[in-house]
Amino acid sequence: MRGMMMDVPLLTTSVLRHAALNHGDTEIVSRTVEGPIHRYTYADAWARTQQLANALKKLGLEFGDRVGTLAWNGYRHLELYYAISGSGMVCHTINPRLFHDQIAFIINNGADRVMFVDLTFVPILEAIADKVPTLEAIIVMTDAAHMPKSAILPNLLCYETLVTAEPADFLFTEFDENTAAGMCYTSGTTGDPKGALYSHRSCVLHAMATCWPDVFNISASSTVMPVVPMFHVNAWGMPYSAPIVGAKLVLPGGLMDGASLFELIEGEGVTMTAGVPTVWMNLLDWMAAHGRKFSKLERVMVGGAALPPVMIGRFAALGVDARQAWGMTETSPVGLACALKPKHDALSPDDRISLEAKQGRPLFGMEFRVVNDDLQDIPRDGKSFGSMLVRGPWVAAGYFGIDKSSAHKVPGWFDTGDVVTQDVDGFIQIVDRNKDVVKSGGEWISSIELENIAQAHPSVKEAAVVGRADPRWGERPVLVVVLKDGASFTRQEMVAYYIDKVAKWCIPDDVIVVHDLPHTATGKLQKMRIREIVHAVEHKLPVE
Numbered sequence: 001m002r003g004m005m006m007d008v009p010l011l012t013t014s015v016l017r018h019a020a021l022n023h024g025d026t027e028i029v030s031r032t033v034e035g036p037i038h039r040y041t042y043a044d045a046w047a048r049t050q051q052l053a054n055a056l057k058k059l060g061l062e063f064g065d066r067v068g069t070l071a072w073n074g075y076r077h078l079e080l081y082y083a084i085s086g087s088g089m090v091c092h093t094i095n096p097r098l099f100h101d102q103i104a105f106i107i108n109n110g111a112d113r114v115m116f117v118d119l120t121f122v123p124i125l126e127a128i129a130d131k132v133p134t135l136e137a138i139i140v141m142t143d144a145a146h147m148p149k150s151a152i153l154p155n156l157l158c159y160e161t162l163v164t165a166e167p168a169d170f171l172f173t174e175f176d177e178n179t180a181a182g183m184c185y186t187s188g189t190t191g192d193p194k195g196a197l198y199s200h201r202s203c204v205l206h207a208m209a210t211c212w213p214d215v216f217n218i219s220a221s222s223t224v225m226p227v228v229p230m231f232h233v234n235a236w237g238m239p240y241s242a243p244i245v246g247a248k249l250v251l252p253g254g255l256m257d258g259a260s261l262f263e264l265i266e267g268e269g270v271t272m273t274a275g276v277p278t279v280w281m282n283l284l285d286w287m288a289a290h291g292r293k294f295s296k297l298e299r300v301m302v303g304g305a306a307l308p309p310v311m312i313g314r315f316a317a318l319g320v321d322a323r324q325a326w327g328m329t330e331t332s333p334v335g336l337a338c339a340l341k342p343k344h345d346a347l348s349p350d351d352r353i354s355l356e357a358k359q360g361r362p363l364f365g366m367e368f369r370v371v372n373d374d375l376q377d378i379p380r381d382g383k384s385f386g387s388m389l390v391r392g393p394w395v396a397a398g399y400f401g402i403d404k405s406s407a408h409k410v411p412g413w414f415d416t417g418d419v420v421t422q423d424v425d426g427f428i429q430i431v432d433r434n435k436d437v438v439k440s441g442g443e444w445i446s447s448i449e450l451e452n453i454a455q456a457h458p459s460v461k462e463a464a465v466v467g468r469a470d471p472r473w474g475e476r477p478v479l480v481v482v483l484k485d486g487a488s489f490t491r492q493e494m495v496a497y498y499i500d501k502v503a504k505w506c507i508p509d510d511v512i513v514v515h516d517l518p519h520t521a522t523g524k525l526q527k528m529r530i531r532e533i534v535h536a537v538e539h540k541l542p543v544e
Helices: 012-022 042-058 075-086 100-110 119-127 159-164 200-210 233-245 258-267 277-290 309-317 342-346 349-356 447-455 491-498 527-538
Strands: 027-031 037-041 066-070 090-093 112-117 137-140 180-185 195-199 223-226 248-251 272-275 299-302 321-327 334-337 367-371 386-391 414-422 428-433 438-440 443-445 460-470 474-483 510-513
Touching: 012 042, 012 075, 012 200, 012 233, 027 042, 027 075, 027 258, 037 042, 042 075, 042 159, 066 075, 066 100, 066 119, 075 090, 075 180, 075 233, 075 248, 100 112, 100 119, 100 180, 100 195, 112 119, 119 137, 137 159, 180 200, 180 233, 195 200, 200 233, 200 334, 223 233, 233 248, 233 272, 233 321, 258 277, 277 299, 277 309, 277 460, 309 321, 309 349, 309 447, 321 349, 367 414, 428 447, 438 460, 447 460, 447 474, 447 491, 460 527, 474 527, 491 510, 510 527
Parallel strands: 027 248, 066 090, 066 112, 090 180, 112 137, 223 248, 223 272, 272 299, 299 321, 474 510
Antiparallel strands: 027 037, 180 195, 321 334, 367 386, 386 414, 414 428, 438 443, 438 474, 460 474
């Protein structure tokens, strides 16, 4: 017997329509590429989204077409999220920090017909103009007064000219909630990038789950600022979760320096924000140098890389809860969030931070397994290592244009590539990526644990640990650090610092000081490049 409930599809347009009807006067604030701060409301955004949908139709776009974006976090990008998917097309957000050849590959692989681009990124399209034959039109996300001239791209269209010429009465029809809504490609650190194709259902369910108190903990009283970019994994779903609850939305554009972020956080009364650790490290350093404090900020969500315990302490000293979340492009992305339980109130400060530094507990809807090499589940004791598998309604079942089974080594489960532990309360801690764990003398050494310890040293600004080939042990860990201005850090100081913090055989063999560490386009440490640096130093080769 089936239930007798209405079969109403979960569609992204229902999110913005809800915000316009019930939180219509709540602000959306954007720092624009042109310079000024732009302000309007959810009601305004809904009207403009309908105008944009009419403009998309006039461009000849049809149901199922892929529409690309190369843009920062801003109100026009938000309008594209809803107008494209609401029209039954696919909003294909592209990471402009990738190599040009990767961007061209992604555009062609996705078969994008039209590209919307911020002024900042027009030169990227000029550089790859002869490599992207699928593009029929390029629309610059600005007004007529700021339209660029390009000899390479002579037929650029103006976003504002297209939008303002249309009526705000587009009829968004209902369709299957499993229809594709958005697409984002992996960063392609090993092989070509692969496209995760999100459905309307997955986007809405994921956004609803992230609103919960143990995750983002946002409501109509919140002011939310996604620093994590809208061009990657839907800014962790915040362009959907903020309007779901009616929160004020602050979009920071492309200025990610400490001064710019602090100005928006304080000026707009931001209560919750989210981004990668490198952004927060720069913000905290700027605040310390200028003696500044937060007045309203309550929570910082940290993901994309491990949250160092020292960062938890620095935010706590400013009255801010730094909470770790875990996810991947293939998981929409949030699958874990680290909120403690009442029984943890009695923990000592050190034990509390150790627990808060874990990736967190599964959100409802997400199932996790931790298995050994024989694919048997390991004990949930917080100590046993295993490979992490995941499944759920917002986990990729395959990649765009690739055989579905390619995403799953274990049928029905996505292999994340992470080596983890899980405790009895469900808290998962990533020990390492399978490819990054240091395997020394038959034992596994966690590069993440060693990095977190080094990060807490007063001389260290950023740290990375990689394995170096060793004739006796197979591999030994090497620490690579960026130091704070005027600081020093010798091998002897390093060894002394690690004593009593890890087993003696886990202590890195050497420390290498560099001016900066290479990161991927999404802010993660580029371990392959760091291994090349270690190899170059060891063999006295020039470091590129």
